[in-house]
Amino acid sequence: MNAGSGVPVPYIATWSSEKRHHESLVVHPVTGRLAYRDERPGDRDEHGVLWVRADCRPKRGRPQFGLVHPRRQRHAMRDLRCQVCDGPADVDGLGSLWLLRDERGVRADWPAWPEGMAATDPPLCLPCARVSVRLCPHLRGRYVAVRVRDAQVAGVYGGLYFPKSGGGRPRVAADVTVPYDDPNIHRILAAQQVMELRGCTFIDLPD
Numbered sequence: 416m417n418a419g420s421g422v423p424v425p426y427i428a429t430w431s432s433e434k435r436h437h438e439s440l441v442v443h444p445v446t447g448r449l450a451y452r453d454e455r456p457g458d459r460d461e462h463g464v465l466w467v468r469a470d471c472r473p474k475r476g477r478p479q480f481g482l483v484h485p486r487r488q489r490h491a492m493r494d495l496r497c498q499v500c501d502g503p504a505d506v507d508g509l510g511s512l513w514l515l516r517d518e519r520g521v522r523a524d525w526p527a528w529p530e531g532m533a534a535t536d537p538p539l540c541l542p543c544a545r546v547s548v549r550l551c552p553h554l555r556g557r558y559v560a561v562r563v564r565d566a567q568v569a570g571v572y573g574g575l576y577f578p579k580s581g582g583g584r585p586r587v588a589a590d591v592t593v594p595y596d597d598p599n600i601h602r603i604l605a606a607q608q609v610m611e612l613r614g615c616t617f618i619d620l621p622d
């Protein structure tokens with residue numbers, strides 16, 4: 416899909432016709448657990464974590480490049496699909512292909528970066544990786560290509576909710592990355608899947 420300016424619209428991008436629905440969110444007054452008043456099958460993942468409700472109407476309206484669609488991002492992560500074209504991510508003997516903002520030398524506290532990184536940007540196929548490093552503003556000149564041997568579903572990124580005193584709609588305190596074994600996980604409205612990257616090898620992106 417093309418936005419008309421030569422820039423491909425990533426598979427995981429949200430379109431303006433895809434609204435999010437928070438209207439029926441509630442926080443259980445005793446357990447603090449976040450829920451929908453009218454909860455439906457599919458609102459939670461297999462860890463019991465609540466996910467944001469979003470319409471699925473890709474390619475209708477305008478693309479919103481900065482806003483990731485929760486279902487498509489989750490699908491791309493879990494099935495190792497390319498975040499741009501939804502084809503299979505490129506895989507070779509060293510693992511699947513990921514592009515990361517280069518933080519080598521920046522993280523003095525993390526010499527093994529990106530080993531163990533919690534990633535929210537899904538992997539890519541080779542042709543889309545080549546286009547992305549040319550066109551994506553947040554990657555241009557600052558990316559590193561990495562092969563990942565072991566990418567595991569590890570948690571979610573989303574809003575951390577608290578009950579509103581005196582009742583009413585719960586309020587979001589912050590957007591955070593939370594592993595599935597964190598006690599706060601049931602206060603989160605998940606918007607993106609988080610994968611832990613292990614067995615990472617830096618590579619030069621092949622021409």
Ligand SMILES: [Zn+2]
Pocket residue numbers: 497498499500501502539540541542543544
């Ligand atoms: Zn692709």
